[in-house]
Amino acid sequence: MCILVADDDPVVREVVRRYLERDGRTVVETGDGRAARAALAGIGAPDEVELAVLDVMMPEPNGIELCRAVRSGRRPDTPIILLTALGDEDDRVLGLEAGADDYITKPFSPRELALRVASVLRRSARPEPAPHQRILRDGPITVNPSAQLVFIDDAAVTLTPREFDLLVFLLRNPGQVYSRESLLERVWGWDFGDLSTVTVHIKRLRAKLGARHRIDTVWGRGYAWGRTDIAGEASDA
Template sequence: MCILIADDDPVVRDVVRRYLEHDGRTVIETADGPATLAALQHGAGPDDEVELAVLDVMMPAPDGIEICRAVRSGPRPDIPIILLTALGDEDDRVLGLEAGADDYVTKPFSPRELALRVASVLRRSRQPSNGEPIVLRDGVVEVRPDIRLALVDNAPVELTPREFDLLTFLLRHPRQVFSREELLAQVWGWDFGDLSTVTVHIKRLRAKLGDRHRIETVWGRGYAWARSGSDSEISDA
């Protein structure tokens, strides 16, 4: 397994590669969209596929956001993705999250921070069940943490690692209200960060679960999973 760094700036690739290799990770590099798509399909070799991709938003077409969309609709939609972006506007960050990114880092950035973000995303995507129930279920929504599988009406639902973690967390804590800050800490493992990250992931998760979702908004407080048939004052939004 390897980490893919896709950026058209060789200095950025070299610095990030050094930090990740210092952490004991195997790294491959690409400089444009076509090479990145090929690497995501074939990895560094037949026995060394990409386990996480760091994608520059502004690299030559297809850019990072287009590649992110392609991955999410492709044969391996669960590859964790971190976007590197020089765009500071919140709308642009939200666009990347809505394309399916698990995280993003804004340039200029600390290579050590990026390495820590990589470790955090990988840790959660590999997280074992640790004795958790084999199945978490509410109505027709079902999650199997041990094999990281989500189902609605017995049909698998393709979720990114962060979407899966978010759904699992909410199902483990039904009817409990969590603020965006609390979800950022509990699901992402961040003490601080852009709260729109949570908002966009909630939106994407609702869309993927369709009318079967029970993710509700408690105005002024946060979000909760209201169990099927529960008599709650929580309102959907």
């Protein structure tokens, strides 16, 4: 398995590669979107890409376009971290809505990026089946935590690792209200980060579950699964 680092700045690629290799990672570098797409397809890479670090502004396809292509391709659950020089919240949200698991704004600490890579990989790792991890059900929704599978009325639903973790957490804690800060800590394992990360993942999870979702917005407090008895109602915002 290898990490793909795609950025048109060779200095950025070199620094990121050195820090990731210190952690024992195998790294493949590309300078544009076309080469990155080939590596993700298994062309020119020494091994299967287990995570991609994509520059938003690299030559076509850019990081956001490539992220969207991955999410609709043969390996839609490939973890993706976006590198962006765009600091506006709208730009960061655009990247998250494209399917990114995380993003880092330039200039950044390469050590922080290495830590984010480790965090995303840890969350996306598929564990061996564990008998004690019971199947979760809520109406037509069935979730197998061990196999990381989700079904609605027997039809499979494809979720990213973060979306899956978020769904499992909510299903295991029905009726409980969690703030965005709390979800960032409990689901992402971060004690810092942009709260819009949680907002966008909630929006994406609602969209994928469709009318079957029971994620309620509790205004001024956060989110809850199946808690329509309190002030607030489900929202796509």
